[in-house]
Amino acid sequence: MSSSVEAITVLSSDGDEFKITVSAAKLSKPLNWMLEDVCFSDDCDEVPTIEVNSKTLVKVIEYCEKHAPRANSGASDSDAEELKKWDIEFMKMDVKDILFHILMAANYLHMEGLYDLACQTAADLMKGMTVSQIRKIFHIKNDFSSEEQEQLRRQHPGCSFD
Amino acid sequence: MEDRIGGLPDSLLFHILSFLQTKDVVATCMLSKRWRHLWRLPSKLHFDDRSFPSVEFFVQFIDAALRLVRLNSVQMFVLKCERFSVLEVEVNVWVNALTNYKLTYLKLHFRRQLILLPSSFFIYNTVSVLKLTGFVLVNLSPVDLPSLKALHLKNVKFSNSKCIARLLSYCLHLEELVLKGLKVRFEFEHREDECARFEHLLFADVPAFLFPMEVFSNVQFIYLRQL
Numbered sequence: 330m331s332s333s334v335e336a337i338t339v340l341s342s343d344g345d346e347f348k349i350t351v352s353a354a355k356l357s358k359p360l361n362w363m364l365e366d367v368c369f370s371d372d373c374d375e376v377p378t379i380e381v382n383s384k385t386l387v388k389v390i391e392y393c394e395k396h397a398p399r400a401n402s403g404a405s406d407s408d409a410e411e412l413k414k415w416d417i418e419f420m421k422m423d424v425k426d427i428l429f430h431i432l433m434a435a436n437y438l439h440m441e442g443l444y445d446l447a448c449q450t451a452a453d454l455m456k457g458m459t460v461s462q463i464r465k466i467f468h469i470k471n472d473f474s475s476e477e478q479e480q481l482r483r484q485h486p487g488c489s490f491d
Numbered sequence: 492m493e494d495r496i497g498g499l500p501d502s503l504l505f506h507i508l509s510f511l512q513t514k515d516v517v518a519t520c521m522l523s524k525r526w527r528h529l530w531r532l533p534s535k536l537h538f539d540d541r542s543f544p545s546v547e548f549f550v551q552f553i554d555a556a557l558r559l560v561r562l563n564s565v566q567m568f569v570l571k572c573e574r575f576s577v578l579e580v581e582v583n584v585w586v587n588a589l590t591n592y593k594l595t596y597l598k599l600h601f602r603r604q605l606i607l608l609p610s611s612f613f614i615y616n617t618v619s620v621l622k623l624t625g626f627v628l629v630n631l632s633p634v635d636l637p638s639l640k641a642l643h644l645k646n647v648k649f650s651n652s653k654c655i656a657r658l659l660s661y662c663l664h665l666e667e668l669v670l671k672g673l674k675v676r677f678e679f680e681h682r683e684d685e686c687a688r689f690e691h692l693l694f695a696d697v698p699a700f701l702f703p704m705e706v707f708s709n710v711q712f713i714y715l716r717q718l
Contacts, residue, residue, distance in 0.1 A: 429495040452510030460521040467496040
């Protein structure tokens with residue numbers, strides 16, 4: 330494989346193969362390092378594995394490919410507007426199922442833009458919600474004893490358990 | 492269904508919380524034991540009076556938050572008063588509580604009143620973004636804003652134009668300057684030593700005729716408004 334390679338193949342944690350263009354892979358530091366290894370090592374047969382499942386990796390690559398042109402060249406404000414709209418659509422996903430994985434993947438792959446976007450999405454789901462509503466959205470189990478709840482109520486008279 | 496968000500590392504949960512107002516952040520302590528103490532280490536404090544039913548509750552909440560969180564971890568502080576008027580003395584207590592910590596972003600916004608700034612207000616070693624709305628500045632004692640990159644002053648009243656000229660002359664690394672709705676009596680002599688030299692300024696949105704044009708020699712975008 331020569332250093333003029335345009336796309337690399339990676340494996341998801343489920344063992345599926347995915348192609349990602351070089352410019353898109355540059356959005357992630359670990360992917361970028363991987364890329365340098367793949368491009369410059371003599372032993373090119375090995376396909377690197379990314380510890381992200383297939384369903385999530387599809388989304389991550391989709392994000393990278395969309396954002397790569399702007400990240401690599403800079404773009405106009407109208408592009409930025411369009412990209413923002415795209416991000417909002419992109420994040421309309423099943424919370425229980427995939428947001429959690431996107432958060433983990435963005436963290437693991439050091440992708441600042443996606444990390445911020447996913448955290449913002451999680452925060453938006455919590456905004457203005459009651460404690461019990463948030464528990465329901467994220468399947469958080471209330472593991473406080475009744476004494477502890479009473480104590481918390483006293484400490485935070487403005488907040489409510491319901 | 493398992494509690495997956497609780498399994499995320501602290502750093503990730505802190506980042507999620509940084510997108511919320513402090514009122515919502517504090518409430519997360521009720522979610523579960525995993526969340527009980529996270530709110531005490533905020534990277535951002537964000538108070539907005541529109542989320543509170545009364546000014547008393549708003550003030551009490553800020554007092555308590557500043558007492559209970561680890562201020563060491565706070566990098567951003569945002570206070571927005573859109574609906575209520577608060578006592579000047581309260582604001583001074585809050586601002587003083589923050590001066591010793593490593594803030595990088597400070598935004599204080601008062602819509603319905605003008606707050607008198609203490610003359611020693613402008614001493615923040617680490618602040619790079621400072622946005623003030625609704626203030627009066629009468630005296631200016633030493634200024635120390637070595638890290639300041641962006642300064643926004645909106646609806647700020649200066650006792651005289653020397654005051655603002657002096658303030659700006661200390662902001663040597665400014666890249667962004669926005670001055671809107673300034674109230675300042677004009678007695679501007681463009682004395683060399685008092686006039687700011689904005690060598691790093693990239694963006695300016697300022698009243699026309701406040702500065703000689705030379706100071707904007709490097710600006711990439713400039714918007715000159717009627718005072």
